[in-house]
Amino acid sequence: MPRRFSPHRRAVLMVVLGGTLAAGCAAPGNNNAPQPEAAGSSTPLSAAPTCGTDPITINAYFETGFPLPKALTTEFSAQHKNVTWNIREDQFAVITQNAPRVLADDPPDLMRLPQVSELVKNNLLKNLDDYAKVFGWDAWPESQLAQLRLGPGGKTRGEGSLYAMGLNFSMTGVFYNKKLAEKIGMSSPPTTLAELDDAISKAKKEGVTPIAQFNGGATGGLAFPLQGLMAAYGTAGPINDWIFQKPDATIDTPTNLQAAQHLERWIKAGSFWKDVNAVDYATMMSRFIGGDGLFMFNGDWESGNLDKQMPGDVGFFLMPSAQEGGKLAAMSAPLTFGIGAQAKNADCAAFFLNWVASDQKARDIAVEVGGSHPMGPADAHMPPLAQDTVTASTLAAGAKIGEDNGAMDFIANATGAIYAKSWTPQLQKLVGGQQTPEGLLKSVQSDYQSQVEGS
Incomplete structure (x- = not known):
């Protein structure tokens, strides 16, 4: 999507294996050392290889x-x-x-x-x-x-x-349409979560879609604002521990519950398109470029595209903290x-x-x-x-994330199946009122444990 984390390169996306290895899909032999000559050679490299001169x-x-x-x-x-x-x-x-x-x-x-x-x-x-x-x-x-x-x-x-x-x-963050920001009286990017909430509320009152986001198919995009909210309420370390499968790591924490509850409030307030569960990534981009949406949680891989499609009309900021002056974190991969x-x-x-x-x-x-x-x-x-x-804005934001040691991998990358088999359907259910924030985190953690233990 993303590298797209992706994670494609849009998510991202820098994202995950949509299912387990298909039955009967035998892996090739365990011959993974780089080979300087033909496949199968185990001779160590003595010099940097090239592409040679032959076709x-x-x-x-x-x-x-x-x-x-x-x-x-x-x-x-x-x-x-x-x-x-x-x-x-x-x-x-x-x-x-x-x-x-x-x-x-x-x-x-x-x-x-x-x-x-x-x-x-x-x-x-x-x-x-x-x-x-x-x-x-x-x-x-x-x-x-x-x-x-x-x-x-x-x-x-x-x-x-x-x-x-x-x-x-x-790196991911929040893009915003400068013309729509001016329409709601937003003269500068939000610096706290409360200010972001205020801008979302004003956009809704002005008839502007507050957040352009996708959540359709096997790669649900509400994972982007959810992880941003996790970073706003908590810190990057425990999230990375969970993604990297460190012992006893869990996604079902008090701060992550606050994040999921906050996302649910955005959903119930109508901050996303009504058909968000049917919107894919390409449709999200088309609508945002067309002026439908004040904010969009996405990655800097779109920076060049947006500079070309909407020159001078798009800004970018890192997801603000829930606390005044709090350290910032973002998906960076x-x-x-x-x-x-x-x-x-x-x-x-x-x-x-x-x-x-x-x-x-x-x-x-x-x-x-x-x-x-x-x-x-x-x-x-x-x-x-x-x-x-x-x-320029996204590159500068990346430097800030480095200063705050706030780089996170994408929560969709924790296991091969966690994105398509757990995060996406659970987030789609949350939109449809068929899941609660508490149930979402518990379901994802249960799926995660099963996948880690079964791997």
Whole structure:
């Protein structure tokens, strides 16, 4: 959706495997060490690989509707004329369902990834540790790579070997329509949750849709404002512990209950479209760009698009705290891509991922097209940006999240099935009045425990 966390790259989305590995989908052999030559070689890398000079075709599986990956591949081929791309595209919800089968039966060289734990468990992704060593990725800020590391069997996230890489790293917050903000008398972004509530109430009175959000299909978008509210009432640490499957972690906490209750109040007050449970991501974007919605909880991957579609008319702010002066937190994660364990052109795919983070033109594209901060060294090139753009605002917000140590992964990434099988249906039931905030958290926690214990 997101990388889209996604999480596609829209959620996000940086999101998860829509179901368990299909019956009969046998994983390939446990041969995950990066290989410098043909598949099956276990010789350690002695130097950084390249794409060579002979003609080569990279097979890729990307998320449809997002221009960044294709913009990067086009520039890469312009610089490396022997490399062509065979690109397949699908909606993120389709990728989440297809990922295990595709990686097992016809592994791409490069693939937009949903949640990765089950893919690592079933030996479907290449271990990137050797590439990290020879390319120098281990010298980058560790916060860029932590969410892409997994322990043996994919059990523990945040530590262990590297199994994926980002085309950039993104962050979520709240976009707002400046013209509609002026209509309701909002002269500056809210700095507390109470101020945000006040703006939502004024929008409703003025006949303006307060919040443009999607919640249809298998990837419910109300998880975005819910996690923002969790951060407003609590802190990032316990949420990350739950996502990373730390012992005794739970999503059913007093502060998260406050967040779910707050979301329910927004629902009952008519803050979302009446048909929010039927709205998909693309429809949400179309309506917001068309002027239907004051606020939208979404990620900086839309910054470049909004600067183009609504130049000068969109602002961005981080979800404010429930407390005056409270520290801020936001979903912040890489736009996740991986290399199939049995990929035929793994070295060239890894070379491309390193080029994305190190080449000046590639970094320009990551910011100007993707709207997010590139991966790579902290002092690497950054393109100049006009300060009145949404992209400039989202990059500045990312720096604030770093200062407050407020980066969170997406709650949809806790297990492979938690987004499609638990968060989404429970949030849809909450909208329909068939679930309570208390029941929502207890149901998700029960599903989480079953999935973690059964993995």
